[in-house]
Amino acid sequence: MTMSRAAAVVLLLAVALVSTTTTVAAASHHSHHHHHHDGFAEVFDRQEADLVEALPGQPAGLGVRQFAGYVTVNETHGRALFYWFFEATHDVAKKPLVLWLNGGPGCSSLGYGALEEIGPLLIQKGTPELRLNPNAWNKEANLLFLEQPAGVGFSYTNTTADLERFGDELAMIDLLVRVDAFVNESAHDAYTFLVNWFERFPQFKGHDFYIAGESYAGHYVPNLAEKIVEQNKKVHKSRRINFKGFMIGNAAIDEASDDRGMLDYAWDHAVISDELYDDINKHCSGDTDGRVPVSSTRHALRKLGLRTLKQWRAWFTSDQVGGFQVDYDGLTFVTVRGAGHMVPTVTPVQASQLFAHFLAAKELPPKPIVA
Missing domain, CATH: 3.40.50.1820 (Alpha/Beta hydrolase fold, catalytic domain)
Structure with missing residues (x-):
């Protein structure tokens, strides 16, 4: 098993609770006249x-x-x-x-x-x-x-x-x-x-x-x-x-969800046995120090109880699947295929593609992009 294939990763994008259109476009023109030149200098x-x-x-x-x-x-x-x-x-x-x-x-x-x-x-x-x-x-x-x-x-x-x-x-x-x-x-x-x-x-x-x-x-x-x-x-x-939203990669949001997700992740990828998985699920609820796999973020997001607007589906980078995404009310959850804990270091092209689409509030490509 190659880790890079297995280690899919989360980028979590949330649109701010408040996005006012009447913001501070005028702020840069706002100045006390008698200070005008001094202020600028x-x-x-x-x-x-x-x-x-x-x-x-x-x-x-x-x-x-x-x-x-x-x-x-x-x-x-x-x-x-x-x-x-x-x-x-x-x-x-x-x-x-x-x-x-x-x-x-x-x-x-x-x-x-x-x-x-x-x-x-x-x-x-x-x-x-x-x-x-x-x-x-x-x-x-x-x-x-x-x-x-x-x-x-x-x-x-x-x-x-x-x-x-x-x-x-x-x-x-x-x-x-x-x-x-x-x-x-x-x-x-x-x-x-x-x-x-x-x-x-x-x-x-x-x-x-x-x-x-x-x-x-x-x-x-x-x-x-x-x-x-x-x-x-x-x-x-x-x-x-003029706050518009935020975006978090591999978000440590909720400790209990992170721990549970790490356990699921290790078991899914055959790092631990069925017996150990059952044993830990039964007996342990500890503070573990680890990274934040996709499964952790999914547990954490479930606790928010948001309405699902668009179901889990693939998105594309070139002719390859870049990862998967699901749209909730006010929040989009995106995974990046083959990424590690530091998404832009491991998969820089997908990370910048995701960033550009996030800022433009544009849908990630749902079909392969043929060169």
Whole structure:
């Protein structure tokens, strides 16, 4: 049995609960007249300060502007989050803005997402040179990578107590209450980051905004989405975020479903015997640390009790089956054939195809595409 064939994987796309059309298209034109010129100059200077000329080992032909830097999320605690931003390859002013979050908890969105999965520059084995990514997601969107919570990657805090609150031990499943507090606090910081980032980059304020992520981001992404939807109801319309939806790959959503799904997956692929399968089903309900197979996500989605709009069916990439999908009310569940836990690393073509269709709200090809 080859693992690559067996390890089908989940990409879970959900359209936001709220998609208001009366959003902040006007926000970029909103300015106090007497500050007009100073404001523009200040914004321009701040962006210039974050502009990255080039990275060591960067190949020719990147062809897009990139920015990186810190955004303070808590002055009192001295807490700041680090971001890396790539403009889209074309139509920068029209393309959506997508925030990418890796999981972990503790995984860097730069080290994984940007440099190994979906960014325009990828690291190479055994050489300090970067290479261009032919399947980069910034062909479809302006891409914002965020390292969060504080303590991950370059993001930091000057208050030691913060690190205890954001520590990895909080991800242990038996501390569910603390996990909730940790995820909510992360969402609060990520939301503050966005508000402050939009002040630095006001030209993107009116763009359609999406959040995408992977693995433990199954906790981060929906929490941040909920925070944005709640805050949009409370804040002045000039501060609203034009939030359109989210997309999670291999989402760690619900621990019980993940564990049950891993067991089904191992048994389906003859990794464990019938006896062991029955035994574990009868006697165990433990905290296991593992990846999130398709079966796990299906268990988790069943708990949502959503109406099925379109049944389980194949979708195509070229003349081959790319995976399977099912449409629920407000949410689409898509598998990617032959992918692993990091979908864009293993099956980059299918992942970028899926991303493009998601942003365009277009159906994935239901028939083989003949070259």
